[in-house]
Amino acid sequence: MSVVLSRLAAILVAVGLIFTSLTLGNTGRAAAAEPGYLMVHFTGDSATGQTLYLAHSTDGLHWNDLNGGAPVLRSTIGTRGVRDPALIRSPDGSRYWIVATDLCIRCGSTYEKGSPSLVVWESTNLVTWSQPRLLNVAGAIPDGRNAWAPEAIWNPETNDYVLYWATNATLNGVLKYRIYSARTSDFRTITTPQVYIDPPGATPVVDTQMTEVPAGVGKYRYVRVSGDGRNTVEGSNSILGTWTNLGDLSSLGLTGNVVEGPVWMKFKDRDEWALYIDYNAPNGVREYRPILTTNPFDVSSYRLQEPTSYDMGGTPKRHGAIMSLTAAEESRVLARWPSTPAERLQSYNFPDRYVRHTNFDVRIDPDVSPADDAQFRLRPGLAGSGTVSFESVNYPGYFLRHADYDFQLAHEDGTSQFAADATFRKIAGLADPSWSSFQSYNHPDRYLRHYAYQLRLDPISTATGRSDATFRVTN
Missing domain, CATH: 2.115.10.20 (Glycosyl hydrolase domain; family 43)
Known part of the structure; x- marks a missing residue:
């Protein structure tokens, strides 16, 4: 009798597992959200x-x-x-x-x-x-x-x-x-x-x-x-x-x-x-x-x-x-299009100046007007994970992009070249680790920096260069 009961118990357990798996499977399918x-x-x-x-x-x-x-x-x-x-x-x-x-x-x-x-x-x-x-x-x-x-x-x-x-x-x-x-x-x-x-x-x-x-x-x-x-x-x-x-x-x-x-x-x-x-x-x-x-x-x-x-x-x-x-x-x-806040890039050595676009050129200026010209959304990098790209707030679809080591606000064209030119690694500030610097994705020996108030992509080797290439991300 004990053998029969043991076998019956095993069968019941097996059946229970089958029903449990079916229930879980159906629940999983029901819970899977349809596209909206x-x-x-x-x-x-x-x-x-x-x-x-x-x-x-x-x-x-x-x-x-x-x-x-x-x-x-x-x-x-x-x-x-x-x-x-x-x-x-x-x-x-x-x-x-x-x-x-x-x-x-x-x-x-x-x-x-x-x-x-x-x-x-x-x-x-x-x-x-x-x-x-x-x-x-x-x-x-x-x-x-x-x-x-x-x-x-x-x-x-x-x-x-x-x-x-x-x-x-x-x-x-x-x-x-x-x-x-x-x-x-x-x-x-x-x-x-x-x-x-x-x-x-x-x-x-x-x-x-x-x-x-x-x-x-x-x-x-x-x-x-x-x-x-x-x-x-x-x-x-x-x-x-x-x-x-x-x-x-x-x-x-x-x-x-x-x-x-x-x-x-x-x-x-x-x-x-x-x-x-x-x-x-x-x-x-x-x-x-x-x-x-x-x-x-x-x-x-x-x-x-x-x-x-x-x-x-x-x-x-x-x-x-x-x-x-x-x-x-x-x-x-x-x-x-996640809900990414609008932010500004403040210059380390000219703290009254912020990165801004004007006529699609990019520079640092004080008292930016309209204020949206100095606002960007730090998007996940267009070219790689763990990186960032800067999208304009008032010209959505336009990003900070380097060309011949100069910067411009340019419309994303979907090419791999654009993605690479508009992608940066955010690292500890070269002049102050509590601030930030931005290393080029496709020219890793160069960094985003200002020179004569214009934004450039340059190699950095001096104290002045490190200050020029350091920014605070702030709203």
């Missing part, structure tokens, strides 16, 4: 507000500002301001574009007189972006006065992208905003713009945004919302085909200039969609507010969310775009 969502947006009409910001969400409703709530891209062309960004991923995931309105309110341009061009950035990894370029889309439109709120979507019927935007132009004797469209494969050249959406009479339309819906949800393949005063919702089976009116958002009280900038987002873990609306709340605060639905084609199912059910983060989220991330994309994005 990325939002690109602007914040408002200030000079810094008309740059581009990023936010991340794990659930699509609660958002955290990346880069400590500071901008991640700034336009240096056109009006030098950007609004209403669209974020586009190629079908194979090998390329990304940001396309935005070229408009800077209160810093040179007005709503009445804008730019005929859009601002375009391009990337192969979602974190290293090209220099911005202008794409003139309204210049070929008779009386085309501006180009606003661009969007783009891949069209499998034509094997390219449909780019669409709002332009204020006179057509058939009526001056108003209409949605125009053109085709493009590279966001460098476009086909001749065509009228895409033109409501009857004098009714204008801006801020159209559409998304593709999986088969089986409804009778249509695509759904779009347009800012035409009633925020009309439409469905279609072809992007460039006929669209059917499905209703509007007036039943939710969302009419007129109360809302703008709609953007669709599909939840990854369930058959539900969020329609984010740039909402002008009664308290004067303007930012995104989500509408949820399990059927984008049934406007009666739309549910405007109360503020307690979502969190937009610390910065206002104005007209932007949302992308569902892959695990690799999320890893790159979160590593690139």
